[in-house]
Each structure stands twice: as structure tokens, then as C-alpha cells.
Amino acid sequence: MRAIRLYFMLIGVSLRVQLADRRSAFIQIFGQLVITGVEFVALAALFERFGSFSGWSLPEAALLYGFSDLVFALADALSYGFDSFSSLVRNGDVDRLLLRPMSPILQLLGKELTVKRAGRLLQGAAVFVWALIETRAVDRASDALLLFFAALAGIVVFSSLFLMQAALCFVTVEALEVMNAFTYGGRQTVSRPLSGYKPLLRDFFLLVVPIGSVVYLPIATVLGREGLPGLPTWVAWPALLGAPIFAFAAYGLWRLGLRRHTSTGS
Amino acid sequence: MKAYAAAASSRFRSAFQYRAAAAAGIACQGFWGLILIMGLEAFYAASAGGVGTAGASGAVGMAGGAPRLGASWLGLANGAAAVPPLSSMISYIWLGQAFLVLTPWGPDPEVRDTIRTGSVAIELLKPLDLYSFWLSKALGLKAAQLSLRALPVLIFGGFLMPLVCLGDYRLSPPPTLGHFFAFLVSLVAALFLCAAVVGIFDILLFRTVSAVGATSLAASLVSLGSGLLVPLPVLPPALGSTLKLLPFSGLADAPFRFWTGIAPLATLPASLAHQVGWTIVLVAAGRAVVRRELLRLDILGG
Numbered sequence: 001m002r003a004i005r006l007y008f009m010l011i012g013v014s015l016r017v018q019l020a021d022r023r024s025a026f027i028q029i030f031g032q033l034v035i036t037g038v039e040f041v042a043l044a045a046l047f048e049r050f051g052s053f054s055g056w057s058l059p060e061a062a063l064l065y066g067f068s069d070l071v072f073a074l075a076d077a078l079s080y081g082f083d084s085f086s087s088l089v090r091n092g093d094v095d096r097l098l099l100r101p102m103s104p105i106l107q108l109l110g111k112e113l114t115v116k117r118a119g120r121l122l123q124g125a126a127v128f129v130w131a132l133i134e135t136r137a138v139d140r141a142s143d144a145l146l147l148f149f150a151a152l153a154g155i156v157v158f159s160s161l162f163l164m165q166a167a168l169c170f171v172t173v174e175a176l177e178v179m180n181a182f183t184y185g186g187r188q189t190v191s192r193p194l195s196g197y198k199p200l201l202r203d204f205f206l207l208v209v210p211i212g213s214v215v216y217l218p219i220a221t222v223l224g225r226e227g228l229p230g231l232p233t234w235v236a237w238p239a240l241l242g243a244p245i246f247a248f249a250a251y252g253l254w255r256l257g258l259r260r261h262t263s264t265g266s
Numbered sequence: 267m268k269a270y271a272a273a274a275s276s277r278f279r280s281a282f283q284y285r286a287a288a289a290a291g292i293a294c295q296g297f298w299g300l301i302l303i304m305g306l307e308a309f310y311a312a313s314a315g316g317v318g319t320a321g322a323s324g325a326v327g328m329a330g331g332a333p334r335l336g337a338s339w340l341g342l343a344n345g346a347a348a349v350p351p352l353s354s355m356i357s358y359i360w361l362g363q364a365f366l367v368l369t370p371w372g373p374d375p376e377v378r379d380t381i382r383t384g385s386v387a388i389e390l391l392k393p394l395d396l397y398s399f400w401l402s403k404a405l406g407l408k409a410a411q412l413s414l415r416a417l418p419v420l421i422f423g424g425f426l427m428p429l430v431c432l433g434d435y436r437l438s439p440p441p442t443l444g445h446f447f448a449f450l451v452s453l454v455a456a457l458f459l460c461a462a463v464v465g466i467f468d469i470l471l472f473r474t475v476s477a478v479g480a481t482s483l484a485a486s487l488v489s490l491g492s493g494l495l496v497p498l499p500v501l502p503p504a505l506g507s508t509l510k511l512l513p514f515s516g517l518a519d520a521p522f523r524f525w526t527g528i529a530p531l532a533t534l535p536a537s538l539a540h541q542v543g544w545t546i547v548l549v550a551a552g553r554a555v556v557r558r559e560l561l562r563l564d565i566l567g568g
Binding site: 051 | 286287289290291293294297298300301302304305306307308309310311312313349478479481482483485486489490495496500501502505
């Protein structure tokens with residue numbers, strides 16, 4: 001309980017810092033909105049030229065695209081501490097983290113809730129709402145509930161990836177770009193219907209990094225589609241369990257890294 | 267002149283130091299390239315029966331046939347020009363990954379720091395033209411990044427893909443030797459254009475330190491306009507040909523069209539004129555702005 005109160009205090013401080021200069025914060029949000037908006041323009045242009053993706057129309061694919069962007073933006077905003085962990089390792093500041101009587105993970109989470117990610121969030125939300133109106137997909141309470149849990153699970157999976165990136169810092173701080181393949185690569189892959197990809201890539205993001213299981217399958221279900229040919233739609237519910245399993249694995253790697261950590265810096 | 271050459275070569279050497287980072291970058295780009303390729307392949311598969319007609323009726327399976335945004339979007343788009351073959355677009359995407367550094371989305375970090383810390387004042391004391399100094403540094407940095415990244419990614423796409431049974435996704439060589447040389451010439455022009463674009467990013471920073479808004483606008487124009495986000499030849503023709511006029515197509519799209527054989531060799535002079543013309547315009551504009559800005563420059567830091 002105390003830890004949670006502390007977390008919200010830390011986040012409150014970080015928000016006040018970032019919003020101290022309102023104009024700058026607004027411009028940063030706007031900048032992200034523009035950059036991510038262009039990605040959707042590109043996707044819409046491809047639909048304009050080719051018609052469909054794996055049998056999905058643009059509004060259906062937009063529902064998936066908007067949802068995955070929403071989830072990624074939230075996870076990205078929450079995980080700033082994991083994402084910037086390499087600088088702590090490089091400067092030897094991890095020691096300070098370990099000396100304080102609070103879980104290091106919670107301290108990292110409390111480091112910053114990145115306000116500028118609101119740009120991607122707004123863009124994803126706008127696309128998602130447009131797609132909802134176009135497809136009239138979520139018309140049952142169970143659909144809404146499924147998407148709510150899917151969003152939570154998606155945030156957990158993406159945040160776990162960022163935690164794994166932080167754990168990798170204990171081994172190397174140079175090769176971190178590798179993790180982008182899974183974080184940004186995962187977002188890019190899951191923003192389009194996974195059924196259109198070759199099994200190699202599709203199964204990787206369903207089974208190894210279960211972001212497809214917790215984001216793509218639920219969206220397919222609320223659209224009344226089979227996520228994969230022959231797969232019943234109720235599978236989306238148990239598939240959400242991929243998130244806690246994956247988080248557990250990420251936590252294990254983090255513990256492992258922390259144990260073998262030797263301090264640097266002065 | 268010697269000083270500018272020294273600025274370019276020292277930046278080249280320092281950027282060459284980070285080999286582990288480069289290896290990670292290459293792995294990441296290889297994976298990213300595959301994601302982009304498979305994402306485009308699915309679009310091609312959907313329209314196997316002929317672009318522009320397939321999917322339009324079949325795709326809207328449910329929810330009572332929601333109207334497609336596509337129908338009237340950008341007017342005459344459909345059917346005006348044939349979509350290039352998938353294999354050439356796969357090569358295009360690999361080239362985009364290999365020459366990623368030619369599509370800049372921000373200022374030179376070193377220049378950014380000199381402006382943030384105020385040490386730009388010291389640079390101004392040097393008997394050098396500031397803007398030429400920046401451009402030379404950008405050129406050196408980009409040349410180093412290019413030689414570090416390009417060849418490994420080209421090898422990844424050209425040779426590794428067939429080895430791991432992903433031969434369909436391999437980078438194909440240019441159709442003729444002539445196309446290859448046209449590509450090389452166009453690539454050199456792209457390198458200079460790239461330095462000019464980085465210079466513009468540097469200037470955006472000069473005006474206000476939190477120039478994030480303008481920088482992001484420019485960055486999204488670069489990523490869409492260069493063909494990095496989606497190859498320009500597969501965009502709806504109206505959009506694709508508009509983007510081709512902007513300077514950013516000269517960063518990547520122009521040389522890639524020669525490698526993949528989409529552009530006939532006869533178009534090389536026009537394509538080069540586009541690149542060189544924009545380079546001159548951007549450099550001249552940048553130089554004019556810097557000259558004016560220097561008269562009212564506030565130095566940061568202390």
C-alpha cells in the first residue's frame with residue numbers, strides 16, 4: 001500500500017516537472033501526433049491501392065491499428081524508467097536505486113510517466129474510435145470487457161519487453177538496439193492482422209512474445225473473425241494468460257541480471 | 267578547405283568506434299526489414315487477381331458492409347499505373363534498411379549539444395563559416411554510418427536470406443550494370459542532399475531550443491517522402507507522384523528506383539537534376555537563415 005502511494009507521489013512529481021512548461025509539453029505531444037499520424041496515412045494509402053489485407057477491410061484493420069497504438073503508447077509512457085535504464089548502469093547510479101527501501105522496479109516505474117506519449121495515444125484513440133463507428137464492432141458487454149483486459153494484458157507484455165531491455169543492460173549497454181526489434185517491431189507487426197504474415201513471424205509474436213495473443217486475437221474476436229483459420233473466437237480469453245506468463249519470465253531475467261550486477265562509475 | 271575536410275574525417279573516425287552498437291543495429295534492421303516485407307507481401311497476396319478490383323467487395327465481410335474510406339480517397343488513384351512486382355519492392359525495402367542513415371529525422375546530435383550548451387559561441391570564434399562546418403560534419407557522420415551499416419545489411423538481405431530458406435525475401439541485384447552505376451551516382455547525390463537536410467534540421471534547432479514541433483513535422487515528411495515508410499511506387503499514384511517532387515524522394519527513392527530497375531536509365535539526368543537542385547536550394551536557404559540568425563543570436567549556458 002505504502003509502495004503504491006509512493007509510486008503515485010513520484011509520478012505526480014514527474015508530471016509537474018514535465019508540465020512546468022505547458023507550451024513545450026503541448027508541442028511535444030503535437031509532434032508525436034504528427035509523426036504517428038503519418039504512419040496511419042501510409043497504411044490507409046496501402047489499403048487505397050490494394051483493397052484489403054488478409055481479407056480485412058481498412059476500418060477493421062484500423063481497429064487493430066488504433067488499439068495496438070493505444071496499448072503501446074501507454075506501455076511506452078509507463079516504462080520510461082526501464083527504457084532509460086542504460087544510463088543508470090553506465091553512470092553507476094544503480095547503487096542508489098538498490099540502497100533505497102523500495103523495489104527497484106517500482107522506483108524505475110516512478111521515474112517518469114512520459115507526457116509526450118499522449119501524442120501517439122491520441123492518434124491511436126482517434127483511429128480506434130473512427131474504426132469502432134465504421135465497423136460497429138463492440139456491441140456486447142463481453143466484447144468491451146475482453147478489450148479492457150486485452151489492453152491491460154498488452155500493456156503488461158510491452159512493459160515486460162522494456163523490463164527485459166533493462167535486464168539486458170546488466171550484460172551490455174551497447175547492443176540495446178536489439179530490443180527495438182521486439183518492442184517497436186512487435187508494435188509494427190501486431191498493428192496489422194497477424195493472419196496475413198508468414199507463420200514464422202506470426203507464431204513468433206503469438207507464442208514467444210505473446211503480444212499478438214493479447215492484442216490481435218481479442219480484436220479479431222470482437223470483429224467476429226477467426227484470428228487464425230480454424231481457431232475458435234473464444235480462444236482470445238485464455239490467450240490473455242500469455243501476459244502474466246511473459247511478465248514472470250521478464251521478472252526472472254531482471255532478477256538474474258540484478259544478481260550478477262557489478263557497479264560501474266564513481 | 268582543409269579545416270572542413272578535417273571536420274568531416276574526424277567525425278567519420280569517431281563514429282566508426284561503436285562496433286557492438288552497429289552489430290545490434292544490423293540485426294534489428296534485418297528483422298525490421300522482414301516485418302516490412304511480410305507486411306507488404308500480404309497486401310500483394312490480397313490483390314492477386316488484379317490491383318484495384320480485388321478485395322473491394324470481398325473484404326468488407328461483416329458489420330453490414332461499412333463504407334470504405336478508399337473509394338474516393340485521392341480521387342483517380344486506382345488503376346492509373348501498374349503496381350511494380352513484389353520482388354522489386356522487396357529489394358527496395360532492403361535498400362531502405364541498408365541506407366537508413368540517408369533519411370535523417372533529426373539534427374546532428376553534436377551540433378544539437380553545441381547549441382544546448384552554448385559552446386556554439388566557441389565555434390563562432392573559429393575562422394570558419396559555421397554553416398559549412400556543420401554541413402561537413404554531417405557529411406562525415408553520414409558517410410561513416412553509411413559505410414558501417416550499408417554493406418552488412420546488403421549482405422544480410424542479399425546472401426543470408428537465401429541461406430536461411432527465405433530466398434523469396436532476398437535483395438535482388440540490379441538488372442544491368444548500367445543500373446548499378448546509375449544507382450551509385452544517384453547515391454552520392456543523395457549523400458550530399460542528406461547533409462543539406464541535416465543542416466535544415468540543425469537550423470530548426472537554432473531558432474528555438476524546443477523546436478520539437480517543427481522537427482517532428484520535418485521528420486515525418488522525411489520518412490513518408492523518402493519512401494522509407496512505404497515504398498513510393500506502391501502508394502496511390504496521385505500521392506506517390508506528389509511526394510516524388512519533394513526533396514526527400516532524392517534521399518532514398520531516387521537511387522532505389524535505379525537499383526530495382528523501376529526507373530529507366532534515361533531518367534538519370536532528370537533525377538540527378540532533382541537531387542542537385544534541391545541540395546543547392548536547401549543549402550542556400552540554410553545559409554541565408556544562419557547569416558540572419560547570427561545577428562540576433564542568444565547564447566545559452568554559462
